[in-house]
Amino acid sequence: MGNDFFRSFEGSEVDEGDLLADVAVEKRSTHLDLTIRISGYVMIPCDRCLGIFSYPLESENRLLVKFGNVHDESDPEIFTIPHDEHELDLGQYLYESVLLALPIKRLHPTDSSGNYLCDPEMIKQLGKHIAEETKQTDPRWDELKKLMNN
Ligand SMILES: [Zn+2]
Numbered sequence: 580m581g582n583d584f585f586r587s588f589e590g591s592e593v594d595e596g597d598l599l600a601d602v603a604v605e606k607r608s609t610h611l612d613l614t615i616r617i618s619g620y621v622m623i624p625c626d627r628c629l630g631i632f633s634y635p636l637e638s639e640n641r642l643l644v645k646f647g648n649v650h651d652e653s654d655p656e657i658f659t660i661p662h663d664e665h666e667l668d669l670g671q672y673l674y675e676s677v678l679l680a681l682p683i684k685r686l687h688p689t690d691s692s693g694n695y696l697c698d699p700e701m702i703k704q705l706g707k708h709i710a711e712e713t714k715q716t717d718p719r720w721d722e723l724k725k726l727m728n729n
Pocket of ligand 1: 630686
C-alpha cells in the first residue's frame with residue numbers, strides 16, 4: 580500500500596506512506612478467520628509545527644468472514660459475503676485500519692533528551708505569525724499601551 584493506494588480514497592488524511600499488509604486466512608467450517616497485520620510507515624503532519632513526518636505504524640486485526648445471502652460489511656469485525664463471491668476486496672478495510680492505528684495526538688518523535696524533533700524554522704514562522712496576528716487584530720492592546728504610557 581503506497582501513495583496511489585491512499586490517494587484513491589477521496590479526502591484521505593494520509594496521502595503518502597509505504598505499508599505492507601499480511602493476511603493470514605484460516606478456513607473454518609462455517610467461516611474464514613483472517614488475521615491482518617499491517618506494518619510500515621505513513622507520512623502525517625505534526626500537530627505542533629505542521630511539518631510532515633514519518634510515523635511508523637504497526638497493527639494487527641482479526642476479521643471473520645461469514646457466508647450469507649447478501650454482502651454486508653457494516654460490522655467492522657464480521658463481514659458477510661454471498662456464497663458465490665470468491666473474492667474479498669479488503670481495500671476499504673485496510674484503509675480504515677490504518678486510520679484507526681494513527682495516534683490522536685500527532686507529534687514529531689522526541690530525541691534522547693525529550694525534545695520534539697520539530698522543524699525549528701516552522702516553529703519560528705508560526706510564532707511570528709501568531710505574534711503579528713495578535714498585534715493587528717486586537718485594538719485593546721493599543722488602548723492598554725496608551726494607558727500605560729500616561
Ligand atoms: Zn513537529
